[in-house]
Amino acid sequence: MSFTTRPEILGSFGVATSTHWIASAVGMRMLEQGGNAFDAAVAMAFVLHVVEPHLNGPLGDLPALIWPAEDDRPTVVCGQGTAPAGATIAHYRAEGLQMIPGSGLLATVVPGAFDGWMLILRDHGRLSLREVLEPAIHYARAGHPMLPRVSNTIAGLADFFREEWPTSYATWLPGGQVPRPEALFRNPDLADTWERLLTEAEAKSARAAQIDAARAAFSQGFIAEAIDGWMRDACVMDAAGGRRKGVLTGQDMAGWQASYEAPVSVDYHGWEVFKPGPWSQGPSLLQSLRTLEGTEIASMDPNGAEFVHTVAEAMKLSFADREAYYGDPDFAEIPVETLLSRDYARSRSALIGASASLEQRPGAIAGYEAWAAAAVARAARETLEAGVGAGEPTMAHLTEKHPTEKRGDTVHIDVIDRWGNAVSATPSGGWLQSSPVVPGLGMPLNSRAQMFWLDEGLATSLKPGARPRTTLSPSMAARPGGARLAFGTPGGDQQDQWQLIFLLRLVHSGANLQQAIDAPLFHTTSFQASFYPRGVNPGHLMVEPALGEAAIADLRARGHRVEVAEPWTVGRLTAAQRDASGLMRAAATPRLMQAYAVGR
DSSP states (O other), rough: OOSSSSSSSSSEEEEEEEESSHHHHHHHHHHHHOOOEEEEEEHHHHHHHHOOTTOOOOOOOOEEEEEOTSSSOOEEEEEEEOOOOOOOHHHHHHHOOOOSSSSSSSGGOOOOHHHEEEEEEEHHOOOHOOOOOOOOOOOOOOEEEEEEEHHHHHHHHHHHHHHHHHHHHHHGGGGGGOOOOTTTHHHHHHHHHHHHHHHHHHOOOOOOHHHHHHHHHHHHHHHHHHHHHHHHHOEEETTTSSOOOOOOOOOHHTTTTOEEEOOOEEEEETTTEEOTTTSSSHHHHHHHHHTTTTTTEEEOOOOOOHHHHHHHHHHHHHHHHHHOOOOOOOOOOOOOHHHOOOHHHHHHTOOOOOOOOOSSOOOOOOOOOOHHHHHHHHHHHHHHOOOOSOOOOOSSSSOOOOOGGGGGBOOEEEEEEETTOEEEEEOOOOOOOTBBBBBBTBBOOOOOOGBBSTTTTSSOOTTTTOOOOOOOOOOEEEESHHHHEEEEEGGGGHHHHHHOOOOOOOOHHHHOHHHHHSSEEEOOOSSSSSSSSBBBBTEEEEEEEEGGHHHHHHHHHHOOOEEOOTTTTOOEEEEEEEEEEEEEEEOOOOOGGGGGGEOO
């Protein structure tokens, strides 16, 4: 595994890596100005809102892992907003819905990303609010080079925006024209929003007080007021094909704040791997590691058919459990301890056979039979023909019939500074496809509520105040010898699949970060999707052609319904590491030609 598309970045001062080169450069600038990893991550995030608006926005969602240098373990920052008080199953059913749409106002939960970033900045950063927001304001005001992928997304939605979402039409098609690829694109309303926020915040003198004032302006002040006022009257087209009003209010926003919590973790071959809890899909990666302990995975060729088959089968089992048993632990008793136990994993490993499984097989846990049965029934109900709707939203699989079903995706950030502080964050939601732009703010609402079910009695049943079971899933690990690793990827349901493959190659093949990222990737959609219309593709397996014709033929012979992707299109991984010696490493995927790692 010696081939790489670019070098693994090495240094001792700091490293920053993300899914867009401008954001990575901005992160490094914060470190050069005396900021730490927390300052850098916040600045990078707000820039990503500007330069990748089809993948994330300020009114979206944020799970992050932060690891202060002096701490023994990382901490989870929960910037995942909750369902509004009016978001009841009865209300949505009364709207004629059997499933929450993938876009529009009923798909919205309380915006969480902004407050999550402000919590990190206030409690752990060093720089001022103005210093970390200035780069985003610059690119929103002066312009940034329009990514061809964003231009194409806007072009595909132009007629829909003009007819149904006029505020989005005005924002994304200024002067009625689709922005040209690589031309400078501006979002002056967003720049004005942040400038006004700074003006109000800087009425306070102390740094922490300014950040708290910004949080108040967002959740209770002019931003919340703009959202509340617009939501009272707005009635817009959604992915289910109807015009509907939303239920989010200013009171919902005022009653929610980002928070800290402990991660979940497992040990694996001397490593300890950390993830957010079961309100994310993060424990599925940990379950897969536990399951693979019962196989010969360590001795397999990491690019061979046996490896791909074994990992894919383990992932199917873990994601079947995700669908049956994961949810907000504040509202349901989630059996995390059982799911991550070695005894349970041994029973799951025994199910991995020589042929590809086409079934949904959540594990049997006493007292949870109803959840498992419901998950199996839903999967049968939503089964799709193989290949339909498969793949990552950022890949070329826009097969949806309705314009607003063109899903957005996600971004990722990893940063480590010279003091040893580290951040891994996967912000998402609030993308330009999800919801109309809120008038005057320059940003749309999120659509994370689509991950709830409109059925009673489930871990993921829609409930006011509950967190949706998100796909967002940053990762950290402690390596043998004391190195600390931060890594992650966009990709919806694929996030913990690609991260698992990356991690296995680090653990078992001795690859460096760039080698593990560049090696051929794969994923399966042979389980319930998290995004509307929540389909299932039994036996589906997408692989990159670099696996080779022989391996692909072998996988087909095992019963996998293989879809061969275009070269270099699967996965958007980034990673950063600090060794015990102080040596830092970073890497980023060459796929989609956007992500970069920088450092010195």
